Amino acid sequence: MNLKQLEYFVTLAETEHYRKAAESLYITEPSLNRAVRDLEKEMGVPLFEKRGRNIFLTQYGKMFYPYVTKSLEELRRGLQIMKAYTRPDRGLINLGFVYTMGYTAVPNMITQFHNTEGNEAIEFDFIQGTTRELIKKLKEETVDLVFCSAVADEPDILFYPVIEERLVLVVPKGHPLANRASVSLKEIEPYPFIAFHKSSGMHSMVEDLLQRADSHPDVVCHIEEDNAMAGFVAAGYGIAVMPDFYLLRHYEVERVPIADKADRRYLFMAVHKRHNMLPVVERFRNFVLAGGPHTAV
Structure with a gap:
């Protein structure tokens, strides 16, 4: 059994036609037929059966097919990875980021990266x-x-600070606290409060701020994502402490500075400690780290 026999098997299984399969593989029909027969002989079971002019997988062929396709796909992926190690100026980077970084932070970062000489061909x-x-x-x-918040219980992940965001109190237009120069967190207790869900990286930070201020507002709901939170605040459902991200200025809300001393809120670049990093990914990581943390706008 060899690699070509497996490729021939998959192509024939997908076309169900010797002539079409042979043309797709750029070989003759007799060569394809011989390769398939040799494979069946080695395995000891028939993989195909004829019905008229067409050919179909037998029950053994159907059992064998997913294993072969998965093996060939893994082999192709391995070859791509090996090729990628020789070209740090080419290749594909799979980048994840939290929703709020999609408005200006990541687009600006990628544009700057592509405008740097030698990075034009990286996708x-x-x-x-x-x-x-x-x-x-x-x-x-x-x-x-990944660009995200830091998570305390992930020992295999390295978090590098890349963007600083200030936290603000977000209230609906016309709210009693809307026109204040600043507000202490103790003062928000009388008002319905929208909190971040535990799955959000912001949850523990806001909880810590409220505890330090001895503030215990009435939590009316938990929300996972910043835009949804801003929408609920704009609708008058409650107030919230959240990052002052770019699109907040386009909601019907007011952003009020917090008087309490607050820790700096960073967004981080997350990297797995134990995974092999392709040169093209390492190139982008180094580009981001060279810029240092900067303030979100």
Whole structure:
């Protein structure tokens, strides 16, 4: 059994026609027929059966097919990875980021990267999600790098600070706190409060701020994503403490500075400690780290 026999088997299984399969493989029909017969002889079972002019997989062929296709796909992926190690200036980077970084932060970063000499041919695939979702994908190796909040219980993940965001109190237009120069977190207790869901990277940070201020507002709901939170605040459902991200200025809300001393809120670049990093991914990582943390606008 050899690689060509397996490729011939898959092509014939998918076309169900000797002539079409042979043309697709750029070989003659007798050569294809001989290769398939040799494969069947080696395995000791028939893989195909004829019905009129067409050919179909037998029950053994149907059992064998998914194993062969998976093996060939893994082999192709391995070859692509090996080729990628020789070209740090070419290749594909799978990049994940939290939703709020999709408005200006990531687009500006990618544009600057592509405008740097030697990076023009590097391609990106993007995926968005919550911090927990993206960290899961990073550990599963479906993404190469992630921009997200830091998570305390992930010992295999390195978090590099890349963007600083200030936290603000967000209230609806016309709210009693809307026109204040600043507000202490103790003062928000009388008002319905919208909190971040535990799956959000912001949950523990806001909880810590409220505890330090001895503030215990009435939580009316938990929300996972910043835009949804801003929408509920704009609708008058409650107030919230959240990052002052770009699109907040386009909602019917007011952003009020917080008087309490607050920790700096960073967005991080997350990298898995134990996964092999392709040169093209390493090139982008180094580009991001060279810029240092900067303030979101």
